[in-house]
C-alpha cells in the first residue's frame with residue numbers, strides 16, 4: 415500500500431494479464447495500479463453485447479478478478495457511462511494517467527475519442543496501446559495504390575511480408591495496490607446472467623478466462639492441430655480450436671496464439687504438421703482481415719460493401735426467420751446447426767456457412783437479420799468477424815463468395831456429416847433414421863419413417879421451402895440486380 419496516486423487500467427475487450435500492453439505499461443510506471451471494468455450498456459448502441467456473450471462475460475470477469483488476485487490486485491467493477499466513471503475515479507484517486515488497449519469497432523473508436531476529450535479537460539491522459547488486439551494495425555496494411563484490401567489472398571500475402579516480431583508481453587508478477595480501493599459492484603450486480611436460466615448447458619460446456627484459454631491452446635496443439643486441415647470441416651468432430659470466444663473477449667491475444675503455434679511447429683520435424691499449423695494460422699489472418707475491413711468500411715456492419723446488393727428485393731417473413739432461429743426448417747443440417755447454436759452459444763464454421771446461405775438465398779431473408787440473431791446467440795459474437803462473414807455468405811461483401819454459389823443443404827450434409835452423427839446429436843428426433851435418408855427425411859419411404867417413430871409434419875417439419883425452386887428464384891433476383899456470371903451449384 416502506498417499513497418502515490420494510482421494509474422488506471424481500463425479493461426475493455428482484453429480480459430487477461432498476459433500480453434496486455436495497457437496493463438504492462440501501467441505496471442511499468444512503478445505506481446499503484448487500479449484495474450477497472452465498466453459495464454456501459456449505452457456505449458455500443460445497437461451493438462450492445464448480446465445475451466450469450468453476456469453469459470460468457472460474467473465468467474470472464476470472475477476469472478479476471480481471480481487472475482488479478484494472484485498478483486495482489488483485484489478488478490474494480492463499475493456500471494454506467496464510461497467517460498463519467500473514469501473521470502470520477504481519476505478525481506477520487508488523484509490518477510493522472512489511464513491506459514487502455516485499442517478496439518476497432520466504429521462505436522468503440524468514437525467512445526475512445528469522447529473519453530479522451532473528457533479526460534483531457536480535467537488534465538488526465540488516456541494512453542491507447544496497440545499490439546494486444548491485432549497483429550497488423552488496419553492502417554498499416556495497404557495495396558500498392560495505398561488503398562485498403564477487399565480481397566483476402568493479396569491481403570494475406572502482404573501481411574506475411576510484414577509479419578511483426580512476435581513477442582507476447584509477460585503477465586506482471588505483482589501489482590502495487592492503491593492506498594484505498596474505491597467502492598465497486600459485484601459481478602452479480604451487473605445482471606449479465608439471464609433471469610430464466612437458459613444458459614445452464616452453455617455454462618457447463620465452456621470455461622471462460624485466461625487460464626482456460628491457455629489450456630485450450632495446449633490441448634489443441636497436442637491433440638488436434640495436426641489433423642486440422644481435414645477435420646476442420648467435419649462438424650461432428652472436435653477438429654477446430656474453439657478459441658473464438660476466448661479471442662472475442664480478449665482472454666488470449668493473437669500474438670500469444672501465433673507464438674504458441676510457431677513454437678509447437680518448430681519442435682516437430684513432420685512436414686504435414688508444419689503445413690497443418692500454417693493452415694491454422696491462415697484463419698488467424700482471416701480474423702485480422704475482418705478487422706481491416708471493418709476499420710476501413712465501417713458501414714459494413716449494416717450495409718453491404720457491394721452497393722448493388724442494397725437493391726436486392728429481400729423477403730420479410732417473420733415466421734420463416736423464427737423457424738430458422740429455432741432449428742425448425744425441415745432441413746436437418748440447418749436445424750442441427752441452429753440448435754447447436756441455441757444450446758451451446760457456438761456453431762461449427764462449416765454449418766455457419768450452410769445456415770447463412772440457407773437464410774439469405776433459400777429464404778431470401780436479409781443477411782442483417784441473420785447477423786443479429788448470431789449477435790445475440792453466439793458466445794464468440796464479434797462485430798468485425800460476424801459482419802464480414804455474413805456478407806461473405808450473402809455474396810455482398812469483401813471477398814464474398816459469388817451470390818450464385820448457393821450451398822445445397824442436403825449435399826453439404828451428405829459430404830460433411832455422411833453418417834449423420836452431427837444431426838443425430840442436435841436433432842434427436844431424427845436419430846433413429848438411417849444414414850442414407852437422414853439428410854433429406856422427406857425422401858424416405860413412409861414405412862421407414864414409421865418404423866423410426868417419425869411422422870413428417872408432426873415429429874419433424876416438412877422442408878420450409880423446396881431448395882431447387884428457392885435456388886432458381888434467388889438466381890433470378892440476382893440477375894435482376896445485374897451480376898454477370900454464370901451460376902454453379904455449391
Ligand SMILES: Cc1cc2nc3c(=O)[nH]c(=O)nc-3n(C[C@H](O)[C@H](O)[C@H](O)COP(=O)(O)OP(=O)(O)OC[C@H]3O[C@@H](n4cnc5c(N)ncnc54)[C@H](O)[C@@H]3O)c2cc1C
Pocket residue numbers: 646654655656657658659661662697698700701702704761762763764766767770788792794795796797799800801803804807
Ligand atoms: C455467418 C458467419 C458468422 C460468423 N460469426 C462469427 C463471430 O461473430 N465471431 C467469430 O469469432 N467468428 C465468427 N465466424 C467465423 C468462424 O465461424 C468462427 O470464428 C469459428 O467457427 C470459431 O471456431 P474455432 O475458434 O474453433 O475456429 P478455428 O477454425 O479453430 O479458427 C481459429 C480462429 O481463427 C479465426 N477464424 C476462423 N474462421 C474465421 C473466419 N471465417 N473469419 C474470421 N476469422 C476466422 C477465429 O478467430 C477462430 O477462433 C462466423 C462465420 C460465419 C460463416
